[in-house]
Amino acid sequence: MMTCVIAHAEPAPPPHPMEDCGLEPPGSPAWGPVPGRPHELSLRAAPPLIRRVAPLPAAEIPNAQQIPWGRSGEGFLAGKTVYLSPGHGFTFGTYGWRTQRGTTNGIVEDLVSAEAVQQYLARYLRQAGARVVSVREPDMNDNLVIVDDADRGAGYAESGPAGRFSDSTVAGWGRQAGPLTGQQNPFTLGKNRLLQAAARPDASATFTPTLPAAGEYNVYVSYSQFERRAPDAHFVVRHPGGEAHFRLDQRRHGGTWILLGRFYFDKGASPERGAVVVWNDSGTPDANISLDAVRFGGGMGLTDRGKGVSGRPRWEESARYAAQYNGAPPTVFDQADLDDHGDDVGTRSRFAAWDHEEGEDAVYLAWHTNAPNPGVGTSSYVYGPNPPDGSYNFTGTPGSDVMMKLVHDEIVGDLRRGWDPNWRDRGKYSAYFGEVNPRHNPETPAALIEVAFHDTPGDAQQLKQARFRQIVARAMYQGIAKFFAGKDGKKVALLPEPPASVCGRGVAPGEVLLTITPPEPGPAGLLGDPPAAYRVYRSRDGLSFDEGTDVAAQSAALTGLPPGETVYVRVAAVNAGGESLPSPLLAVRTRRDGKRAQVLLIAGYDRLDGGLLVSQDLGAWALGTVGRMLLDRMNDASYLAAHARALAALDVSFDACTRGAAAGPAGPGGIEGYALIDWQAGQSSQTPLALTPEDRAALSEHLRRGGRLLLSGSEVFWALGEKGDREARAFLAGLGVRLQQDDAGTRDVDAAAAGPFLGLPAFALDDGTRGGYRVQTPDVLQAESGAQVVLSYKGGRGGAAVAAPAERPAVFSLGFPLEAVYDEPVRIEIVRRVLAALRVAADGQETVPPDPELDDTTMMKMEGCSCEVGAGRPAGSRATGGTALGLLLLCLWRAQRKGKRRPPSSSA
Numbered sequence: 001m002m003t004c005v006i007a008h009a010e011p012a013p014p015p016h017p018m019e020d021c022g023l024e025p026p027g028s029p030a031w032g033p034v035p036g037r038p039h040e041l042s043l044r045a046a047p048p049l050i051r052r053v054a055p056l057p058a059a060e061i062p063n064a065q066q067i068p069w070g071r072s073g074e075g076f077l078a079g080k081t082v083y084l085s086p087g088h089g090f091t092f093g094t095y096g097w098r099t100q101r102g103t104t105n106g107i108v109e110d111l112v113s114a115e116a117v118q119q120y121l122a123r124y125l126r127q128a129g130a131r132v133v134s135v136r137e138p139d140m141n142d143n144l145v146i147v148d149d150a151d152r153g154a155g156y157a158e159s160g161p162a163g164r165f166s167d168s169t170v171a172g173w174g175r176q177a178g179p180l181t182g183q184q185n186p187f188t189l190g191k192n193r194l195l196q197a198a199a200r201p202d203a204s205a206t207f208t209p210t211l212p213a214a215g216e217y218n219v220y221v222s223y224s225q226f227e228r229r230a231p232d233a234h235f236v237v238r239h240p241g242g243e244a245h246f247r248l249d250q251r252r253h254g255g256t257w258i259l260l261g262r263f264y265f266d267k268g269a270s271p272e273r274g275a276v277v278v279w280n281d282s283g284t285p286d287a288n289i290s291l292d293a294v295r296f297g298g299g300m301g302l303t304d305r306g307k308g309v310s311g312r313p314r315w316e317e318s319a320r321y322a323a324q325y326n327g328a329p330p331t332v333f334d335q336a337d338l339d340d341h342g343d344d345v346g347t348r349s350r351f352a353a354w355d356h357e358e359g360e361d362a363v364y365l366a367w368h369t370n371a372p373n374p375g376v377g378t379s380s381y382v383y384g385p386n387p388p389d390g391s392y393n394f395t396g397t398p399g400s401d402v403m404m405k406l407v408h409d410e411i412v413g414d415l416r417r418g419w420d421p422n423w424r425d426r427g428k429y430s431a432y433f434g435e436v437n438p439r440h441n442p443e444t445p446a447a448l449i450e451v452a453f454h455d456t457p458g459d460a461q462q463l464k465q466a467r468f469r470q471i472v473a474r475a476m477y478q479g480i481a482k483f484f485a486g487k488d489g490k491k492v493a494l495l496p497e498p499p500a501s502v503c504g505r506g507v508a509p510g511e512v513l514l515t516i517t518p519p520e521p522g523p524a525g526l527l528g529d530p531p532a533a534y535r536v537y538r539s540r541d542g543l544s545f546d547e548g549t550d551v552a553a554q555s556a557a558l559t560g561l562p563p564g565e566t567v568y569v570r571v572a573a574v575n576a577g578g579e580s581l582p583s584p585l586l587a588v589r590t591r592r593d594g595k596r597a598q599v600l601l602i603a604g605y606d607r608l609d610g611g612l613l614v615s616q617d618l619g620a621w622a623l624g625t626v627g628r629m630l631l632d633r634m635n636d637a638s639y640l641a642a643h644a645r646a647l648a649a650l651d652v653s654f655d656a657c658t659r660g661a662a663a664g665p666a667g668p669g670g671i672e673g674y675a676l677i678d679w680q681a682g683q684s685s686q687t688p689l690a691l692t693p694e695d696r697a698a699l700s701e702h703l704r705r706g707g708r709l710l711l712s713g714s715e716v717f718w719a720l721g722e723k724g725d726r727e728a729r730a731f732l733a734g735l736g737v738r739l740q741q742d743d744a745g746t747r748d749v750d751a752a753a754a755g756p757f758l759g760l761p762a763f764a765l766d767d768g769t770r771g772g773y774r775v776q777t778p779d780v781l782q783a784e785s786g787a788q789v790v791l792s793y794k795g796g797r798g799g800a801a802v803a804a805p806a807e808r809p810a811v812f813s814l815g816f817p818l819e820a821v822y823d824e825p826v827r828i829e830i831v832r833r834v835l836a837a838l839r840v841a842a843d844g845q846e847t848v849p850p851d852p853e854l855d856d857t858t859m860m861k862m863e864g865c866s867c868e869v870g871a872g873r874p875a876g877s878r879a880t881g882g883t884a885l886g887l888l889l890l891c892l893w894r895a896q897r898k899g900k901r902r903p904p905s906s907s908a
């Protein structure tokens with residue numbers, strides 16, 4: 001059975017040597033034992049290293065934090081450590097910096113594995129409470145700033161009685177001049193300060209970075225470990241949304257970077273809104289606290305192996321360099337007889353063994369993909385003295401076999417239940433992979449998973465799907481949870497799925513009622529356990545969130561909000577297993593006068609398939625064009641914020657629902673009573689259908705009752721007009737729109753020369769470099785008879801927006817996502833014009849009365865009204881079913897035009 005291409009004997013190695021998947025056949029160079037840590041503690045049952053805790057009662061907690069990341073050390077896996085290996089990565093060799101695998105089917109194993117592990121697998125495990133240690137850099141942020149205790153007056157500050165502070169005699173992190181070279185250990189280049197603990201906080205140190213850009217940053221801290229250090233050192237992350245408090249056991253895991261969490265920060269320096277503060281309060285007042293350094297972000301490659309740095313983000317580099325960067329001694333990552341490729345194989349598991357301290361309950365799991373074509377399916381490995389030849393002779397660290405079986409069966413089972421019923425189970429084997437070799441890591445169970453074959457087109461097609469990687473990641477996490485449950489003799493508790501839908505509606509000035517629909521149970525064995533409660537995260541800017549408030553019921557009131565201010569909300573489900581991934585972002589703004597909002601926002605962009613991968617030219621690294629799964633540039637479910645900001649700027653209040661709430665179990669009533677529905681379709685296309693029949697029915701009913709609609713998206717019109725059935729096309733016709741073409745071939749929209757957008761300047765749509773996602777194929781729209789094209793793509797490439805009916809419109813259709821108009825003043829102006837044309841007034845202004853015709857339900861029955869709808873429909877055809885709306889709009893328009901306006905009660 002072939003698992004990896006072995007090409008040691010090739011005379012001229014290719015740019016990406018496919019030498020092995022990290023095999024260590026008999027006769028491989030010996031590394032020697034993994035060194036212990038100085039002052040390593042032996043604990044019988046180690047408590048969690050880090051706990052995220054409630055702030056001190058006295059502390060001020062402003063309202064809000066970011067992409068809520070769950071609470072460390074809370075959940076079924078609290079106290080457990082999971083070492084994750086995202087496999088290979090950029091490594092220095094004869095040809096310079098190269099990935100260890102080449103591009104096959106448009107993807108690269110080195111990058112696929114890291115993308116999946118950092119964005120899904122690590123996330124699931126953290127949400128379940130585990131301490132997760134990636135052997136490669138986990139932060140995908142290219143920026144990096146470190147503040148050291150030596151940066152006095154330049155980012156580092158002490159306050160409180162001077163007698164509380166002293167110099168430590170042991171080494172600490174120090175800034176090296178230039179890139180990291182040779183066997184340099186940055187954690188021996190400097191010193192660290194000591195802060196004397198006290199029962200009450202009376203002294204603190206503040207680390208304030210100057211951040212080069214706004215964004216989400218991992219926050220890491222370092223300290224020197226010692227028996228006399230505080231077991232509950234009090235670390236506070238200050239960010240725009242408030243404060244996150246942590247208690248950290250400084251008796252362990254010193255001299256390396258310890259991840260506290262991930263937070264959004266603004267650009268620049270702010271001790272109040274962008275800093276880490278260490279207080280000296282402790283339950284062990286005679287202990288001291290080490291103050292060494294704080295790191296924000298992952299950064300770019302910093303290691304020079306003779307010909308300069310890699311030019312790639314550090315998270316794409318291999319474990320060899322991460323281990324050195326993280327303070328491991330050279331015997332962990334550098335074997336004299338091996339080059340960097342050889343070093344990397346042993347480094348992954350050696351780093352885990354080095355980091356792991358006695359008494360800590362931990363496992364090690366590696367995510368790989370497989371070759372060569374035509375292999376298919378998932379295979380898993382533990383250590384054995386054999387090559388990967390399809391045999392099983394387990395001689396690895398005890399427990400590895402049990403964990404591997406649980407993880408493997410969970411992956412294959414979940415893929416069959418949730419992805420492809422015929423997913424291939426390639427089997428469970430042993431092999432002498434270095435990553436699972438007990439001579440590197442005799443301390444934790446270890447397994448290596450070959451998820452699928454990147455070399456085989458069919459499997460590669462699956463690997464390109466974010467949902468596929470997510471299912472595999474969740475299965476890996478569930479398998480690990482089941483392993484620990486079995487080991488501890490406990491019943492497993494799995495973290496829940498996110499809520500099926502969430503609605504937020506203003507019910508009084510400053511009061512929002514949240515309605516939460518629980519997740520569907522799904523096929524047996526696939527999803528998480530049911531929720532026990534929900535955690536509501538609030539934000540003032542949609543970027544930075546608070547610590548979350550738990551609510552037991554599916555309906556919860558948020559009170560005390562400033563009326564007229566937008567509150568952004570994400571909701572997660574929680575249970576004994578942990579915390580789910582959060583819901584899409586919602587935004588609600590309550591009216592100062594307590595009246596109901598006139599506008600309802602629908603978060604309707606839920607697509608996340610392989611077609612959204614970010615294309616990168618990695619030709620400089622001999623990889624060509626590669627599809628990258630970078631979720632925040634594909635769909636991070638945050639885009640409703642751009643709609644909310646525009647409306648808020650115009651003093652228009654709004655409620656918001658995720659798409660399922662509009663037409664789901666709650667029925668069309670979910671959108672009843674609003675003057676305007678702003679439906680954000682993003683790039684949703686046919687899978688899942690951008691607008692389901694239920695969505696369309698709800699919107700038709702809304703329009704029939706005299707409501708107005710703003711529908712924007714770059715695929716929704718294509719999905720309905722090209723891929724949709726007769727009813728879908730009729731619905732489109734009812735909106736006064738016909739699809740002319742799937743792709744405008746441009747992201748530039750012309751200035752309008754007439755119509756409601758007269759005077760609007762030309763503008764461009766996001767190409768993926770403007771903070772959102774890349775608009776791939778803007779829809780080209782035509783106006784049905786009676787409607788009007790109101791915006792056009794540049795260069796005569798056709799209609800970009802349609803208003804219908806042309807006079808006194810009820811519907812605006814934008815062939816591009818509104819949020820993709822990255823120039824905020826232009827987006828606000830678009831919304832202002834749409835509101836004016838649709839006669840939706842700002843808060844506090846007189847509400848423009850809707851057209852009497854549109855409010856007259858008697859007339860809405862359209863009995864006997866007959867007129868043409870679109871091209872190809874015979875004159876005189878009757879209004880039935882889904883075509884009724886189209887007929888309605890067109891008939892109304894014609895009635896107006898011919899001056900045959902009926903009095904509201906004429907046919908009553």
Ligand SMILES: [Zn+2]
Pocket residue numbers: 021087088109368369
């Ligand atoms: Zn591999």
